[in-house]
Amino acid sequence: MQQHSHDPESPRAGSAGRVLVVDDDPTVAEVVAGYLDRAGYTVDRADDGPTALTRAAAHWPDLVVLDLMLPGMDGLEVCRRMRGHGPVPVIMLTARGDEDDRVLGLEVGADDYVTKPFSPRELVLRVESVLRRTRPVTGTGPLGAAGLTLDPAARRATRNGDELALTLREFDLLAFFLRHPRRAFSREDLMREVWGWDFGDLSTVTVHVRRLRGKVEDDPARPRLIRTVWGVGYRFEPGPGRAGE
Numbered sequence: 001m002q003q004h005s006h007d008p009e010s011p012r013a014g015s016a017g018r019v020l021v022v023d024d025d026p027t028v029a030e031v032v033a034g035y036l037d038r039a040g041y042t043v044d045r046a047d048d049g050p051t052a053l054t055r056a057a058a059h060w061p062d063l064v065v066l067d068l069m070l071p072g073m074d075g076l077e078v079c080r081r082m083r084g085h086g087p088v089p090v091i092m093l094t095a096r097g098d099e100d101d102r103v104l105g106l107e108v109g110a111d112d113y114v115t116k117p118f119s120p121r122e123l124v125l126r127v128e129s130v131l132r133r134t135r136p137v138t139g140t141g142p143l144g145a146a147g148l149t150l151d152p153a154a155r156r157a158t159r160n161g162d163e164l165a166l167t168l169r170e171f172d173l174l175a176f177f178l179r180h181p182r183r184a185f186s187r188e189d190l191m192r193e194v195w196g197w198d199f200g201d202l203s204t205v206t207v208h209v210r211r212l213r214g215k216v217e218d219d220p221a222r223p224r225l226i227r228t229v230w231g232v233g234y235r236f237e238p239g240p241g242r243a244g245e
């Protein structure tokens with residue numbers, strides 16, 4: 001699957017980015033697509049997983065708004081298959097109260113989720129927030145500590161010379177920790193500084209920290225780099241020391 005040019009039939013193609021909306025509820029899809037279109041995005045739509053993969057292959061999106069519950073192939077599988085072809089930010093739509101499903105979505109690499117019913121305006125803000133953080137960073141040099149190196153401009157990360165497969169949020173979270181070593185941050189702090197939100201489910205931060213530990217720690221069950229600071233949150237400790245919990 002490769003990236004293709006934007007649809008020339010769309011009068012706004014390329015203005016703010018291409019978003020693929022995948023939802024089998026035509027009303028939800030129409031409302032979401034309408035708000036995104038008015039915000040300046042080029043919008044593709046699909047009502048099932050196979051169609052979503054076909055649309056993505058024809059015009060690789062800048063971001064996917066993906067319903068978790070789809071007929072035939074669920075959103076988790078669609079997310080896995082898309083990520084197998086290249087990095088793409090994903091915002092998952094889930095039913096309210098299905099916390100296990102939301103965590104599963106984050107575990108397969110979704111960058112954010114929004115629970116139904118939701119405000120279309122809030123969704124557009126989330127889309128803008130995620131896309132803003134995918135743009136190349138200029139004027140920021142490489143970061144490094146404890147065998148980890150990050151190039152923010154290229155969005156490339158390595159551990160002991162081996163490339164790390166990090167999602168958008170995992171990269172941003174690790175970059176933030178590297179920029180602020182030995183300082184404790186609450187989950188609220190991290191959500192505000194890394195995600196750019198003053199609101200949201202803090203389990204998002206917890207899941208991303210757990211996923212990041214699985215990629216940068218020698219023993220994720222006894223983390224030495226990303227420490228838990230009980231009653232506060234997390235601290236990045238680049239130096240040697242006793243394993244955290």
